[in-house]
Amino acid sequence: MAKKMLPAAANELLSALLHTGTTAPGRPPRAARSSPSVVHRCAPPAARLAGAGTTLVVDVDGALLLSRRSLFFAYFMLVALEAGSFLRGLALLLLYPAIALLGAFCGLRVGTFRAGRAVLPRWLLEDVAAEALEAARRAGDPARVVWASAMPRVMVEPFLREYLQVPAAAAVAAREMKTVWGFYTGLMDYCAATSSVLTKNAAAGGGVDDVVGFSAGGSMAEFLRSPLASICKELYVASPEEQSKWRRLPRRDYPNPLVFHDGRLAFLPTPLGAVVMFMWLPLGAVLSVARLAVAMALPYRYATALLAATGKSWRLRGALPLDSCGASGQLYACNHRTLIDPVYVSIALDRQVRAVSYSLSRVSDMLSPIGRTVHLARDRARDGAAMARLLGRGDSVVVCPEGTTCREPYLLRFSPLFAELGGERGVVPVALAVENSMFYGTTASGWKGVDPFYYLSNPRMCYTVEFLGRVDTATVGEGKAASTDVANRVQRLIAAALGYECTMLTRKDRYLMLVGNDGAVAAPPPRRQVR
Numbered sequence: 001m002a003k004k005m006l007p008a009a010a011n012e013l014l015s016a017l018l019h020t021g022t023t024a025p026g027r028p029p030r031a032a033r034s035s036p037s038v039v040h041r042c043a044p045p046a047a048r049l050a051g052a053g054t055t056l057v058v059d060v061d062g063a064l065l066l067s068r069r070s071l072f073f074a075y076f077m078l079v080a081l082e083a084g085s086f087l088r089g090l091a092l093l094l095l096y097p098a099i100a101l102l103g104a105f106c107g108l109r110v111g112t113f114r115a116g117r118a119v120l121p122r123w124l125l126e127d128v129a130a131e132a133l134e135a136a137r138r139a140g141d142p143a144r145v146v147w148a149s150a151m152p153r154v155m156v157e158p159f160l161r162e163y164l165q166v167p168a169a170a171a172v173a174a175r176e177m178k179t180v181w182g183f184y185t186g187l188m189d190y191c192a193a194t195s196s197v198l199t200k201n202a203a204a205g206g207g208v209d210d211v212v213g214f215s216a217g218g219s220m221a222e223f224l225r226s227p228l229a230s231i232c233k234e235l236y237v238a239s240p241e242e243q244s245k246w247r248r249l250p251r252r253d254y255p256n257p258l259v260f261h262d263g264r265l266a267f268l269p270t271p272l273g274a275v276v277m278f279m280w281l282p283l284g285a286v287l288s289v290a291r292l293a294v295a296m297a298l299p300y301r302y303a304t305a306l307l308a309a310t311g312k313s314w315r316l317r318g319a320l321p322l323d324s325c326g327a328s329g330q331l332y333a334c335n336h337r338t339l340i341d342p343v344y345v346s347i348a349l350d351r352q353v354r355a356v357s358y359s360l361s362r363v364s365d366m367l368s369p370i371g372r373t374v375h376l377a378r379d380r381a382r383d384g385a386a387m388a389r390l391l392g393r394g395d396s397v398v399v400c401p402e403g404t405t406c407r408e409p410y411l412l413r414f415s416p417l418f419a420e421l422g423g424e425r426g427v428v429p430v431a432l433a434v435e436n437s438m439f440y441g442t443t444a445s446g447w448k449g450v451d452p453f454y455y456l457s458n459p460r461m462c463y464t465v466e467f468l469g470r471v472d473t474a475t476v477g478e479g480k481a482a483s484t485d486v487a488n489r490v491q492r493l494i495a496a497a498l499g500y501e502c503t504m505l506t507r508k509d510r511y512l513m514l515v516g517n518d519g520a521v522a523a524p525p526p527r528r529q530v531r
């Protein structure tokens with residue numbers, strides 16, 4: 001009981017901190033505080049929201065999100081860890097909720113803050129109640145829905161706009177963060193969206209607009225403390241019984257699919273999860289170095305057995321490709337999950353392979369157990385010649401035609417160059433899946449040099465490798481088939497084997513979304529391309 005009350009009390013306190021604030025000088029008029037005159041114990045029915053002049057205020061934290069504020073800690077911890085550092089996260093863990101905002105935000109650079117767009121949506125989407133979203137969509141005019149949250153705007157608005165497709169005309173009523181010289185101070189500013197809704201309501205006589213509130217069960221009291229509740233004529237509050245039947249929005253029903261996300265944490269840092277992670281970190285750091293040493297020093301047969309004993313395992317699904325033992329000059333095309341992909345193809349084949357890659361940090365390259373990677377330059381002629389040279393001298397070549405990693409069950413567009421190089425031997429598609437328990441070994445916005453260490457510091461991880469039937473590429477050379485068709489076919493085969501979905505998204509799309517650039521890297525000097 002006490003255990004249950006502690007997080008509840010912490011969240012009450014945080015909620016109070018987030019909602020605090022009297023009207024400061026210069027602020028727009030606040031509507032007279034009054035409670036909604038009618039409170040219904042259910043979600044708002046479609047008939048009530050159909051009117052063109054009806055505005056619906058959705059309590060995002062209490063009604064839309066199933067966890068009802070109990071995950072506030074985790075969301076602030078994600079900001080602290082992903083936009084800040086482990087030290088910041090530790091400070092937040094020790095001082096939450098007293099310094100939730102200060103601890104998570106103070107000192108972060110505004111211009112480079114991307115956690116709201118690149119990290120949080122993944123976790124917030126998993127917390128959306130399908131029934132609450134459905135109820136909010138019953139509003140006659142989506143532009144007249146106000147999405148109210150006690151979280152700072154930078155944490156919640158990208159998720160609402162980009163993944164729940166909240167139109168630009170609809171207001172997101174969340175607090176602004178105060179900034180100084182381009183840095184967040186960790187203090188809240190008055191919320192412009194709330195202000196505009198209140199001003200409009202006040203100008204209209206405070207009762208002309210038909211404003212309906214939508215909250216749920218145990219969150220009603222907190223919602224009533226928010227300024228927007230005071231302009232609601234009626235409040236629809238889903239009862240705890242009704243809310244207990246709500247289910248998480250299935251991935252297939254996400255209004256916008258979640259293909260890309262960034263950040264190092266592969267788990268949601270709840271208070272217990274964060275404590276476990278901080279306790280694991282020193283051991284994980286030592287383990288990552290030890291695992292790396294084993295992988296680099298021992299032959300596969302000994303290394304994989306030893307590594308499996310530490311929780312780093314792999315499995316082969318299906319059989320090895322025919323004549324894999326003797327095949328030389330063979331091209332393998334695999335989907336791209338982490339920078340370690342070619343290593344597992346090599347382990348599965350139990351032979352040396354050459355990996356070709358567009359972007360790989362110098363550190364990762366030096367630590368690779370399969371030797372130096374051949375760097376591509378995104379120049380068809382140059383890259384094609386480099387790969388052809390490797391194949392011509394009998395190397396087994398592993399290429400990841402997506403050109404960048406993807407964590408979710410999607411495949412990005414396959415660049416077709418590989419289909420022109422398979423020759424008579426064709427190309428062997430390889431389907432790869434990876435499970436991480438604590439950290440992602442990839443990053444779009446972070447320092448890629450530590451990718452191997454994050455990957456290797458997972459308590460448990462498992463790679464699954466599946467070789468698919470050889471795809472004929474001779475027809476491309478003969479001009480009978482387009483390389484794009486063959487590349488798309490290979491993509492579809494791998495997607496079918498993994499149960500993933502094919503997309504036409506590219507490396508550029510991923511980097512534009514997660515980092516704000518096109519993901520281009522400096523071309524390698526020609527002498528480093530093939531050795």
Ligand SMILES: O=P(O)(O)OC[C@H](O)CO
Nearest residue numbers: 339357359360403404405
């Ligand atoms: O996910 P990226 O963009 O760092 O790409 C990974 C590189 O291809 C290295 O394997």
